[in-house]
Amino acid sequence: MQDNKASAGRMPSASTLPSVSKLPGKKTGRFITEIKKNFWLYMLAVPAIIYALVFKYIPLVGVSIAFQDFNPIKGLFGSKFIGLDNFKYFFRGSQWLQITFNTLWLNVLFIVTGTIAAVGLAIILVELGKSVFVKFNQSVMIFPNFISWVVVAMFVQAFIGSDGGYINRWIEAFGGAPISFYSEPGAWPIIFIVVRIWKGAGFGAIIYMATILGIDTGMYEAARIDGASRMQAIFRITLPMLKETVILLTILGIGTIFYGDFGMIYTMVGDNSVLFPTTDVIDTYVFRSIRTSGSMGMSAAVGLYQSLIGFMLVILSNQMAKKYSPDAAIF
Amino acid sequence: MTGTKVITKSQSRLMSKGDRLVPIFFGVFVILFAVICLAPFILVITASLTDESTLVREGYRLFPSKWSLEAYKAIFRSNTIPQAYGVSIFVTLVGTALSMLVTAMGGYAISCKQVRYRNKIAFFFYFTMLFSGGLVPTYILITKYLQLGDSIWVYIIPALLNPWNMFMLRNFFNDIPEAFKESARIEGAHEWLIMFKVVLPLSLPALATIGLFYALGYWNAWMEAMLYISNEKLFTLQYIIMRIIRNINSATQIAGEGASSGTIVPPSYTLRLATAIVTIGPIIFLYPFLQKYFVGGLKVGGIKG
Numbered sequence: 001m002q003d004n005k006a007s008a009g010r011m012p013s014a015s016t017l018p019s020v021s022k023l024p025g026k027k028t029g030r031f032i033t034e035i036k037k038n039f040w041l042y043m044l045a046v047p048a049i050i051y052a053l054v055f056k057y058i059p060l061v062g063v064s065i066a067f068q069d070f071n072p073i074k075g076l077f078g079s080k081f082i083g084l085d086n087f088k089y090f091f092r093g094s095q096w097l098q099i100t101f102n103t104l105w106l107n108v109l110f111i112v113t114g115t116i117a118a119v120g121l122a123i124i125l126v127e128l129g130k131s132v133f134v135k136f137n138q139s140v141m142i143f144p145n146f147i148s149w150v151v152v153a154m155f156v157q158a159f160i161g162s163d164g165g166y167i168n169r170w171i172e173a174f175g176g177a178p179i180s181f182y183s184e185p186g187a188w189p190i191i192f193i194v195v196r197i198w199k200g201a202g203f204g205a206i207i208y209m210a211t212i213l214g215i216d217t218g219m220y221e222a223a224r225i226d227g228a229s230r231m232q233a234i235f236r237i238t239l240p241m242l243k244e245t246v247i248l249l250t251i252l253g254i255g256t257i258f259y260g261d262f263g264m265i266y267t268m269v270g271d272n273s274v275l276f277p278t279t280d281v282i283d284t285y286v287f288r289s290i291r292t293s294g295s296m297g298m299s300a301a302v303g304l305y306q307s308l309i310g311f312m313l314v315i316l317s318n319q320m321a322k323k324y325s326p327d328a329a330i331f
Numbered sequence: 332m333t334g335t336k337v338i339t340k341s342q343s344r345l346m347s348k349g350d351r352l353v354p355i356f357f358g359v360f361v362i363l364f365a366v367i368c369l370a371p372f373i374l375v376i377t378a379s380l381t382d383e384s385t386l387v388r389e390g391y392r393l394f395p396s397k398w399s400l401e402a403y404k405a406i407f408r409s410n411t412i413p414q415a416y417g418v419s420i421f422v423t424l425v426g427t428a429l430s431m432l433v434t435a436m437g438g439y440a441i442s443c444k445q446v447r448y449r450n451k452i453a454f455f456f457y458f459t460m461l462f463s464g465g466l467v468p469t470y471i472l473i474t475k476y477l478q479l480g481d482s483i484w485v486y487i488i489p490a491l492l493n494p495w496n497m498f499m500l501r502n503f504f505n506d507i508p509e510a511f512k513e514s515a516r517i518e519g520a521h522e523w524l525i526m527f528k529v530v531l532p533l534s535l536p537a538l539a540t541i542g543l544f545y546a547l548g549y550w551n552a553w554m555e556a557m558l559y560i561s562n563e564k565l566f567t568l569q570y571i572i573m574r575i576i577r578n579i580n581s582a583t584q585i586a587g588e589g590a591s592s593g594t595i596v597p598p599s600y601t602l603r604l605a606t607a608i609v610t611i612g613p614i615i616f617l618y619p620f621l622q623k624y625f626v627g628g629l630k631v632g633g634i635k636g
Contacts, residue, residue: 018389024533040522041440045452048437051492054477055469056459062468072475121364124357140624144368146614148551150569153605154576155371158378158391166374169390197366230353256515267553270577273555286466290558296467311462 032174043046048153063307065300072296079297086301096302106265107257109189110196115246117197118204123238125205125229126212141202152199153267159189185278191266192279211245212238248321255317282306297311356442372611379403379604386600402586402601406609409565409589411571416609417569419550426487426549431542435490435534438500439526444509451499456494473559485559486552486567492549496541503537504530550613568610575603582606 035042048221061076066086068079090096121141128134144152159166160181168178181187215238223233269279271288282302289299378391381398389395406412407570437456441449469489479485507530515525532540556570566574574581579599585606 005504015560037441038446038522041443042448044436044523044526045440048492048497049431049452049455051433052459052494055472055489055491056463057469059464061464061465062471065467066473070471072471075475077472091565126358127357128354128361134361137361139619140365140580141368142622143464143618146547146618147611148553148569150551150553150572150576151607151611154603155375157576158375158604159371166391169392201364202368230350256623263554267576270411283466287554290470296471300465300467304465307463307502314461329378 017063023227043094063300063304065297066304067088067301070296070300076323086295086298087305090298090301090305094281096305098277099280099282099285100211102278103260103283104257106189106192106255106279106281107155107280109193110261111250111253113193114196114200115250116206117201119239119242119246121201122205122208122212122242123234124240126209127234129144138202142206143202144199145203147199148268149263151263154194156191156195156268183274185275188269188279191268192261195268196261196264207249208242208245211242215241244325250320250324251317255314256310256321259308260314262287347373371374375604376608379601379608381601383598383601399598399601402605403596403599403609405586405589405602406605407589409585411566411588412568412606412609414459414564415566415568415571418565422486422552422567423546423549427542427546429487430491430496430545430549431538434497434500434541434545435531435538436526437492438497439504439530441497442501442504443522453498456492457495476497480559481562481565483565486549489555490548490552493544494572496544500534500537500541503534503553507533543621547614562626568606572603572606575606579603 001140006067065076065079067081068076069082069085070076070079125138126132128291140245155167160168160179162168162178162180162182167181171178179187219237220233223237228236262281262283263280266287268283269275269284283306286299286303286306287293289302334375374391374393376394377395379384380398380400381392382397383401385395385399404525411505414566440446441453441456443449446452470564473485473489474480479488511529511533512525515529551569552567553569553573556566557573560566560570571581571585582603583597583599586599586602
């Protein structure tokens with residue numbers, strides 16, 4: 001701080017005499033000049049910067065909780081340092097394997113099924129051309145995307161709940177025995193997939209539709225003249241042309257594969273431990289341990305484990321995306 | 332590019348028959364999927380309009396034998412839900428306005444070419460998307476050090492900025508021809524004036540898009556309520572639903588608050604569903620208007636194919 005002030009005092013001469021810029025204060029001097037020159041522009045960014053500092057960077061300091069026997073009363077600086085004990089405790093149990101597996105496995109399922117559904121829908125919608133009929137149907141399909149997971153969870157309960165849910169009514173109508181879904185862990189990955197496609201396929205199709213509409217129509221023209229059928233055109237032109245977008249979005253999806261879909265899973269499953277074998281992911285585990293006032297230190301350790309591996313995956317996936325398509329990488 | 336070469340010459344007369352079937356098949360599929368997308372809403376709406384004892388006796392039905400508006404009446408007569416509605420509306424309106432202001436200001440600053448450190452500042456925000464401290468440090472920061480627990484601002488302040496939206500806006504600002512700004516600058520306009528009077532009015536589709544993102548985020552918030560709020564007067568609608576899903580008793584309680592005198596069965600099951608419908612009401616209402624901006628804005632900020 002003092003150094004800045006000192007160079008600020010020197011500042012006017014620094015701008016008039018170029019030789020002064022060779023002095024050690026050069027860098028701070030240039031910094032001050034720049035800030036002064038575009039002061040009001042920098043001021044515009046200040047609220048956002050303060051926000052990020054407080055809510056994104058300060059919590060990074062809080063990561064040290066992972067190495068503490070954290071006591072809320074003693075706080076961040078008074079709690080006892082215990083090294084890697086929190087991590088040892090977490091990795092010694094069997095739960096870490098389960099939540100890690102569930103997180104990865106569910107995300108793989110979601111990426112694969114979500115991509116297939118969105119691509120398929122995009123192709124079909126584009127094939128049908130532009131009409132009021134297509135527009136209307138598309139609007140209907142995009143709508144569920146905007147509904148909160150809480151409301152979706154309510155719908156799911158109305159459908160598969162054991163107290164007279166639609167699905168069980170239908171099963172009974174056909175003479176089957178009702179299934180109590182909320183105590184059937186095996187069914188949940190499928191329920192998740194169905195609900196995600198219901199909620200997200202219409203919206204996910206938008207980006208693929210944009211890609212398809214960007215394909216040179218001359219290619220289809222040429223294919224038609226050569227006698228190709230529409231299905232052939234789809235499989236031999238549209239799909240290969242979509243390959244790049246699909247690979248790119250998949251790579252980006254891999255970047256966040258270590259983060260479970262908390263909003264969906266927690267609203268639908270909640271604290272129903274019967275379903276944990278197939279539904280408990282890292283995010284729900286951490287959330288629960290905060291709420292049930294488990295060890296803050298261990299929750300933080302699990303969070304850090306997720307952040308670190310998640311960070312590596314994002315970097316890796318971005319590197320891959322860059323290699324694959326230079327202008328696709330985010331950074 | 333390889334597509335055209337691969338396609339072999341085949342009998343066009345044979346194919347044209349199949350070609351005529353393709354749109355029919357696709358059309359049927361599209362209608363089916365749209366119906367599936369819409370069906371849950373219809374089914375839940377009809378169930379919420381069913382008479383409570385009929386619902387308990389017959390279960391959910393598309394055409395219940397007895398209709399009733401009792402659940403909706405109970406919702407609006409109770410204290411809980413109108414109050415939660417108020418909280419949700421406040422959080423959404425104030426939150427979206429503040430978020431858009433902070434995002435647009437930051438996005439504009441890092442879009443200006445004359446700002447030498449714009450890329451450094453951008454990376455400062457970008458890093459927050461790559462690595463986070465996790466939920467626990469944030470939780471402790473908010474409850475212990477910022478003392479935001481049990482305050483309505485806990486919904487807004489920690490969610491004020493999404494860097495993704497800021498970058499989307501920056502990209503949009505970058506595409507605005509420099510000449511617009513330059514001419515204002517020559518006339519001696521202040522940088523802030525240029526932003527608010529020149530750049531932002533030219534960016535309405537992008538602003539509408541991020542506004543929608545933020546508004547949906549705020550409207551759909553429930554986790555904050557679960558973690559930080561214990562005062563029932565500050566619950567959002569979404570959190571009320573969350574509690575209802577977990578525990579039918581909270582629905583019964585609300586139904587009891589709002590049930591008309593002389594009701595034998597408080598409409599708790601129908602009230603659950605009616606609450607969900609009431610919650611998505613504003614989204615249905617705004618949907619056609621927002622969709623128009625939204626798809627256009629998404630293309631602007633989306634990943635290039």
